[in-house]
Amino acid sequence: MKLIKxxxxxxxxxxxxVLTLASYYVPHKVSVDYTELVSQWENIxxxxxxxxxxxxxxxSHYNKIARKADGWGYSxxxxxGFLAMVIPxxxxxxxxxxxxxxxxxxxxxxxxxxxxxxxxxxVLAFYIVSTAYRSFRIKSKQAFVLFVAAFxxxxxxxxxxxxxxxxxxxxxxxxxxxxxxxIMSVPAVAGKRGIMIGISIGAIVTSFKIIFxxxxxxxxxx
Amino acid sequence: MDLLTHFWTWLCxxxxxxxxxxxxGAWLAAGLTIFLFSFLYKDNxxxxxxxxxxxxxxxxxxxxxxxxxxxxxxxxxxLMKHEWLVLVPSLLGLSLLTQFxxxxxxxxxxxxxxxxxxxxxxAIPVGLSTDFISQISGTVQPLSxxxxxxxxxxxxxxxxxxxxxxxxxxxxxxxxxxxxxxxxSNIGIYFLMIYFGAAFGNTVMARFSLLYGRFxxxxxxxxxxxxxxxxxxxIGMVVYFAIHAFFTRGGxxxxxxx
Numbered sequence: 001m002k003l004i005k006x007x008x009x010x011x012x013x014x015x016x017x018v019l020t021l022a023s024y025y026v027p028h029k030v031s032v033d034y035t036e037l038v039s040q041w042e043n044i045x046x047x048x049x050x051x052x053x054x055x056x057x058x059x060s061h062y063n064k065i066a067r068k069a070d071g072w073g074y075s076x077x078x079x080x081g082f083l084a085m086v087i088p089x090x091x092x093x094x095x096x097x098x099x100x101x102x103x104x105x106x107x108x109x110x111x112x113x114x115x116x117x118x119x120x121x122x123v124l125a126f127y128i129v130s131t132a133y134r135s136f137r138i139k140s141k142q143a144f145v146l147f148v149a150a151f152x153x154x155x156x157x158x159x160x161x162x163x164x165x166x167x168x169x170x171x172x173x174x175x176x177x178x179x180x181x182x183i184m185s186v187p188a189v190a191g192k193r194g195i196m197i198g199i200s201i202g203a204i205v206t207s208f209k210i211i212f213x214x215x216x217x218x219x220x221x222x
Numbered sequence: 223m224d225l226l227t228h229f230w231t232w233l234c235x236x237x238x239x240x241x242x243x244x245x246x247g248a249w250l251a252a253g254l255t256i257f258l259f260s261f262l263y264k265d266n267x268x269x270x271x272x273x274x275x276x277x278x279x280x281x282x283x284x285x286x287x288x289x290x291x292x293x294x295x296x297x298x299x300x301l302m303k304h305e306w307l308v309l310v311p312s313l314l315g316l317s318l319l320t321q322f323x324x325x326x327x328x329x330x331x332x333x334x335x336x337x338x339x340x341x342x343x344x345a346i347p348v349g350l351s352t353d354f355i356s357q358i359s360g361t362v363q364p365l366s367x368x369x370x371x372x373x374x375x376x377x378x379x380x381x382x383x384x385x386x387x388x389x390x391x392x393x394x395x396x397x398x399x400x401x402x403x404x405x406x407s408n409i410g411i412y413f414l415m416i417y418f419g420a421a422f423g424n425t426v427m428a429r430f431s432l433l434y435g436r437f438x439x440x441x442x443x444x445x446x447x448x449x450x451x452x453x454x455x456x457i458g459m460v461v462y463f464a465i466h467a468f469f470t471r472g473g474x475x476x477x478x479x480x
Contacts, residue, residue: 005328005331008332009331009332009334009335010335012332012335012336012339013335013338013339013342014339015339016335016336016339016340016343017338017339017340017342017343018343019343020339020340020342020343020344021343021344021346021347024343024344024347025347038340040296040311041310041311041314041336041340042311042336042337042340043292043296044292044293044296044297044308044311044312044314044315045311045314045315045318045333045336045337046288046292046337047288047289047292047293047297047315048312048314048315048316048318048319048333049315049318049333049337050284050285050288051315051318051319052318052319052321054281054285055319055322056322057277057281059322071270074267074270074271074273074274075274076274077271077272077274077275077278078274078275078277078278078281079278080275080278081274081275081276081277081278081279081280081281081282082278082279082281082282082285083278083282084275084278084279084282085278085279085282085283085285085286086282086285086286088237089282089285089286089289089290091233091234091237093290094286094289094290094291094294100238101239102239103239104237104239105286106239107239107243107247108279109283110247110251111247111248111250111251112250112251112254112275112279113276113279113280113283114251115250115251115254115255115439116254116258116272116275116276116279116280117276117280118432118435118436119254119255119258119259119436120258120273120276121429121432122429122432122433122435122436123258123259123261123262124429125426125429125430125432125433126262128425128426128429129426132422132426141412142411142412142415143415145412145415145416145419146415146416146418146419146422147419148419149415149416149417149418149419149420149422149423150419150420150422150423150426151419151423152423153419153420153422153423153424153426153427154423154426154427157423157427182378183416183420184420185378186378186381186382186385187381187382187385187413187416187417188416188417188420188421189382189385189417190381190382190383190384190385190386190388190389190413190417191385191389191413191414191415191416191417191418192417193357193360193361193382193385193386193389194385194386194388194389194390194392194393194410194413194414195389195393195414195417196353196357197353197354197357197358197386197390198390198393199349199353200349200350200352200353200354200357201354203345203349203353204345204346204349204350204354206342206345207341207342207343207345207346207349208342208346210338210339210342211339211342211343218334218338219331219334219335220327220331
């Protein structure tokens, strides 16, 4: 039992890990075909993994409705929203547009999903402003540097900010957009590169640990 | 059977998008937008309903995407052509669903280990080439082309290289940060702060551009063409909050509304 519960899964990780790693560096038709095939397989498995999440979500909200838990009425809207996208998708065959204009799926996407998702992210603008108020209370030199970088970025991307910059610092012959470009391509790049190098080292080490079966927490408990 | 076909044809005809559908869509979009914005005043049932609707709509959208762009072309159609190899990833995928049956949930390991193995195998070369080597080469390469660079460009190239080294020192925990090590890592913090500040500024502006987009759409929906959808819904929300405030005056707010 230990063989099929533990060793075969670990062998699958090792096999696919080593083959995928090797195929990246082997310029041969076989490795190209392998990469294409396994990439397709991954898409398929991810599609089923999505179903796992979907069923889990539905199960949780169905339970809330069945038990009449606090706020159970809102759970009905989860199913309403789901059907509002899936039924039009079925009727439209998954197409958002046709020769005559938008399909029912396109309509649902534009007036339901897009309206909801963009507003949800737009609402965050207000919270970011309140966060900015807290984070911009300059308590140290580092916080001052963060403030200046963020302030210039924000100032330079609104017309009013550009006018203010030009009237106050116009004599320097250095536009705010030039300063932004310099920040983004020199000091910010240095910070970003340091982080990215650190992340990549961490990701590579963790990947090796997974391939060689050192890291196996994802298997769960026996 | 004929009756069913006729019904289906009639149903599909009903769902042809006409100007009336567009007006209904405007009312729906304006309503959902205002319901979500109403949270800025305070938590309320309209916001919660819209929030749950978003969750469901998001899942519905992703399902149709994975159905029409993965499951149909990559599983169903090959199976119809008797390409049995797709059964392998399909079975691996189906194995994930055994998570719901505790007794055989171990079967899901087969699907997960495939994803982990493939992901780990891909993460190493991708991480090496895009994040590790290309970042180092991007830092070092300008230093090898100084003959064709202006003094300002040379200064920038050195500043980037110096900044990267300082940031790496800051993340290097194998040695205690004391003396010169501490000084260098402290300079690294300044470079990190500039990056965080710039990232923060960009995020703020991206969110605000979304906000302008929503306001612009609300303005569009406030026209007579859309039967003043925005105005009517805003007035409705104001009336709701006024009535709610009137009836809960002096009383405690219900737990769920807080």
